Amino acid sequence: MSLRYALLALLTVEPMTGYDLHKQFESSVGHVWHAPDSQIYPELKRMEAAGLVEGEEVPWGPRGKKRQYHITDTGLADFQAWMTAPMDYARTRDPAHLKxxxxxxxxxxxxxxxxxxxxxxxxxxxLQWVATADAIRTGTSTMLHRRLQNTEPEKHEATIAFKEFTYEGLIAKAETEIAWARRGLELVDRLSASSQSTTGG
Amino acid sequence: MSLRYALLALLTVEPMTGYDLHKQFESSVGHVWHAPDSQIYPELKRMEAAGLVEGEEVPWGPRGKKRQYHITDTGLADFQAWMTAPMDYARTRDPAHLKxxxxxxxxxxxxxxxxxxxxxxxxxxxLQWVATADAIRTGTSTMLHRRLQNTEPEKHEATIAFKEFTYEGLIAKAETEIAWARRGLELVDRLSASSQSTTGG
DNA sequence: CCAAACTAACTATGCTCATAGTTAGTTTGC
DNA sequence: GCAAACTAACTATGAGCATAGTTAGTTTGG
Structure with a gap:
């Protein structure tokens, strides 16, 4: 269900096509929620059926056309309800720690x-996340820039702060994994040395 | 595919029924890889078809019977191949950070x-992981005890060390999340205060 | 001017997983 | 002696997701 809300989150900035959304999923939102286009297109249709978004054909070039979706009032209400509702945490599935x-x-x-x-x-x-966090801090992020243009000024501070804070969390997670794996290398060395001495002595 | 290897990992200790494995998934392995019984039973059948495990009917009480699976040489080879092969990391899907x-x-x-x-x-x-890590350190863990009984003595040290180390990693992850969320609470307070002063001043 | 890269929007297939329900025999506690 | 809890082993359904393939129009660079 999170895909739906990731899409709604993006559509709170401005109307987008499935393709636009797909590209955002390869950069910004994709850092916290990955989705291929094969999932995005059908989900948009389901969301339109549910009245959360509305699509309209817009011309593209001389002969082409594309379908642009914008969020509806129902969609916004649903998004805000999700923001307030408690999260359901997925059960642990951690192949790296399993191994x-x-x-x-x-x-x-x-x-x-x-x-x-x-x-x-x-x-x-x-590295990706550090770069993104820097872009948020320095105002270089084009996506955030567009978002701020469509946001009341008194919400700007919180908008920036929560995005920056999210990336800080991701960076902290990555650093924890790196530190753990480094200690893992030390552990393997220690165990090799002790089995060596057992075999040798 | 990790479910398969989590099951094989458990079957390296001793033969088990689907029900036994399901219980282990609620405690030990379940800490790193969750699986409901509805996934375990069909996977065991697929694994038997692939020659990784073999099942045999054993009596249970006066009239009942149960199907006990033991790992085959093929299964052990497959498990060790997985141990050596590089991991495929799942794409990020993190609802907490998305929100x-x-x-x-x-x-x-x-x-x-x-x-x-x-x-x-x-x-x-x-708390769960700290308790499990303690049980590993103090030798209170029955599952680890059984595993050590079926393991050559020279492998004991590594067997204990990697399990303990895994839980240390899980604990570190949890602590990173907790620290991040605590800073999140502070951030909300800070933002409330600043929007208050904006409204008030 | 034309090929390559990009934009746009899908469809198809099959695995993984969550959730829920079913059936039947066994052990335990009051 | 019997109900409740546990052991055992499923089945069914639908959502979520990965991977791969398809079709067609547009823009860009040499």
């Missing part, structure tokens, strides 16, 4: 590789 | 409630 729990079945080198890959993955994410 | 990014649409009180619920949720998880 880590049974690394005695892997060779030390495979175990190290697991942690190295974990570090690389989260460092890549971290 | 946080748009909290300017909520009332301050709803925003506070969001962060309070986040703290409660992760504190509950944290």
């Amino acid at each position: 880590a729990a049974y690394l005695e079945w892997a060779t030390p080198e495979a175990a190290r590789e697991h942690f190295r890959a974990h570090i690389t993955y989260h460092e890549t994410l971290r | 946080a990014a748009y909290l300017e649409w909520a009332t301050p009180e709803a925003a506070r409630e969001h962060f309070r619920a986040h703290i409660t949720y992760h504190e509950t998880l944290r």
Whole structure:
């Protein structure tokens, strides 16, 4: 159900086509909620059927046309209801920690590789998020800029602050994973050394 | 696909029925990978068809019977191959951070409630994980005890260490979420105060 | 001027997962 | 002695999601 609200969140800025939304999912919102276009198009249709958005054909080039969706009053009300409602947390499904729990079945080198890959993955994410957070702080983010233009000035501070704060949370998460995986590498070294001494002595 | 390997991980200890496995998913492995029984039973059948496990009927009480699965050599090889193979990370889908990014649409009180619920949720998880980590350290964990009985002594140290380390990672994650949400509460207070002074002044 | 890249909007298939319900035998506690 | 709780093993349905493929018009760069 979160996809629906991620879409509504974007449509509170301005009307967009499915394609526009899909692109936003590859950058801004996609940092917290990934969705491929094959999920976005049918969801928009369902949302239109539910009266949350309305689509209209707009011309595109000489012969082309595209379907642009805008949020309705019902959609806005639904979005705000979701904001107020308690969240339902998904049950834990954490392949990295699942694997880590049974690394005695892997060779030390495979175990190290697991942690190295974990570090690389989260460092890549971290860099992306740091860049996005910087763009928010410095006002370079075009999406945020457009959003602020359609927002009452007294809400500007909170709008910026919550976005910045969200990315701070994501960065903190990534850093926790990196620190854990680094300690994992140390653990593998320690265990290799102790099994070496057992075999050797 | 991780469900398959979570099941194989459990079956490296001893043969189990679907029901046994389902109970383990409510406690030990379930901390990193949740699965309802309705997923476990069909997966076991698929795994048997793939030759990873073998099931046999064993008597249960005077008239009852149950189907007990044990891991095959193929299953063990597949599990170890998974341990060595690189992981595929699931794309980010984080409803808590999605919502946080748009909290300017909520009332301050709803925003506070969001962060309070986040703290409660992760504190509950944290307590569970701390208790499990303690049980691993003190040797109170029955599941780990059984596993160690079926494990060569020279692998004991690594077996305990990786399990303990996994829970340390989960605890660190929970603590990061809690710290973030606490800062969220402070942020809401700060924003309320500044909008108050704007309205008031 | 034309190929390549991009914009636009899908459809199809199959796995994963949540939720709920069903059937039947066993053990435990009062 | 019997009800309640537990063990055991499913089935059914529908949503969510990944992956891949399709069709067609538009813009851009050499």
